[in-house]
Amino acid sequence: MTREPLIPVAEARGRILAAIEPTAPERVALAEAHGRILAxxxxxxxxxxxxxxxAMDGYAVRAEDVASVPARLRVIGEAPAGRAFGSAVGSGEAVRIFTGAPLPEGADTIVIQENTERYxxxxxxxxxxxxxxHVRRAGLDFTEGTTGLGRGRRLSPADIALAAAMNVPVVSVHRAPRIxxxxxxxxxxxPxxxxxxxxxxxxxxxGLAALIAEAGGVPLDLGIVPDRRDAIRIAAHRAAEADMLVTLGGASVGEHDLVQAALAxxxxxxxxxxxxxxxxxxxxxxxxxxxxxxxxPGNPVSALVCALIFLVPAITKLEGGGDTSPRTALARLGxxxxxxxxxxxxxxxxxxLRPDELPLVIPFETQDSSMLSVLSSADCLVIRPPHTPAAEAGEIVRVMPLRA
Structure with missing residues (x-):
């Protein structure tokens, strides 16, 4: 087997993403759309x-009638939330009004009840x-026909609430990718x-099933396959309805690393x-x-780290997301x-975390890729580009957070 040059991480991620197309759209009820990406x-x-x-409990009045206070106005009725007052407010008149009620015709302001005395x-x-x-104008939040949420947006709880308020019960989202x-x-x-x-x-x-689900995919666990070419091919055939196939282990060049040869x-x-x-x-x-x-890779730490850097962006693109770059931040070396x-x-x-400062990042002394306990305890990954010179404590580095 010819040994090709090592591919830089950014190039590898770019080549993976270039080969992936988003899944087809589907229409789902708004209540089921949290975390999905709009198509x-x-x-x-x-x-x-x-x-x-x-916007307040109080009295709907004409501003000119209360320009000089104290002012004595006749109360001609009330307007509770959800029901409009049927008449107009004239000179020297007021309507008792509650939060959310339509402003009566003729009134142009609200005097809050704390600034009044009723007799x-x-x-x-x-x-x-x-x-x-204290008046919320018509269309203050949004108007009919305007775009409230754009294609490619991952729906948050606030987005779900906005779509509901816009009277949209069903949305078009990309199908959750099957991995x-x-x-x-x-x-x-x-286990x-x-x-x-x-x-x-x-x-x-x-571990991979949990990562796929967290990223928005649907994990399809095909199990553990013995080191036989026929068994590997049979397992791969079962991925026919999936949007992507992921193998763990067997991708190196040892005598028992058979995935590439079997599937070729x-x-x-x-x-x-x-x-x-x-x-x-x-x-x-x-x-x-x-x-x-x-x-x-078959090594569990290597598998999860590589999945974060390559598989998660791939899932994001499959489900229609535009920003596939891993989230990074700056920290100061400890x-x-x-x-x-x-x-x-x-x-x-x-x-x-440090108040009003960059967080302090302290790499674990042992970085052996077999140690899941270290990865489980980690808050982030410190990213060190190739040929980075030695760094001293206090220098700023880029990190990839592993927790919210």
Whole structure:
């Protein structure tokens, strides 16, 4: 097998994303759309507020009648929320009004009840209010026919509430991508199964399923596959209805790393299979039959880190998202770091928040890629580009947060 040059991380991610198209749109009830990405703009079906409304409990009056206080006005009725007052407010008149009620015809301001005294059919205004005071104008929030939420937006709880207020019960979103995956290795058993001599408990399937679901995909766990070419091909066939196939392990060049060879006989075309990254050099990408295929390392830490950097952006593009770049931030080093080599390094680290300062980032002393306990304890990954010189404590570095 020819050893191709190591591909830079950014180039590898770009080549993966260039090979992926968003899933088809589907229409879903608004109550089921949280976290989904819009395939079409959401257009307001009504104006909000639909009329000038009172923003406070008090009295609807004419501003000119309360320009000089105290002012004595005759109360001609009331306007509760949800029901308009049927008559106009004339000179020297007031209407008792409640929050959310339409502003009566003739009135142009609201005097809050704290600034009044009521005596039977009359009210004394102790403090006036300029025209428009405590009035929510029609269309203040949005107007019918305007775009409230744009295509490509991931819907938040506030977005769901806005669409509901716009009287939109159903939205068009991209279908949640189905990500099929399997691990390879005769030495692997699932958690809870008997562990024989030389066997290890596989952490990859469950960890990757959680990551896929968190990213917005639908995980399709195809299990653990033995190191046989026929078994690998049978497992890959079961991904026919998926939007992407992910394999774990078997992507290197050892005698038992069979994924590339097995699937090459069955329609796999390889784009690249080695990247300049630590952890995770043996990462493979190509196309298996009609779907993109990503081969992650079998090492559980390497698999999860590579999944964060390559699979999560791929899922984002599959579900219609525009911003596929991993989220990064700046932090100040709490300990010195040695010079980096030709591979982009992702160091597991913890963050210490500092008031009014950049957070302090402290890489773990042990970066062994077999240690899931370190990754679980990490708040972020320190990103060190290739050939970065040695860094001293206090220098600013870029990090990728692992927690909200």
């Amino acid at each position: 079409e703009d959401v257009i307001a079906q009504r104006t909000q507020p639909p009329a000038d409304l009172s 039977g059919d009359f009210v004394i205004i102790r403090q006036g209010a300029a025209a428009g005071r 099929a995956f399997f691990s390879t290795g005769d030495e692997l058993v699932r 809870g199964e008997p562990v024989g001599p030389g066997q290890i408990v596989s952490a990859n399937n469950d 006989e069955d329609g796999l075309s390889i784009d690249f299979w080695r990247i300049a990254m630590r952890p995770g050099k043996p990462l493979m990408f190509g196309r298996y039959r009609d779907i993109p295929m990503l081969g992650l 300990a010195g770091l040695a010079e980096n080599d030709q591979r982009e390094d992702y160091l597991r680290a913890r963050l210490e």
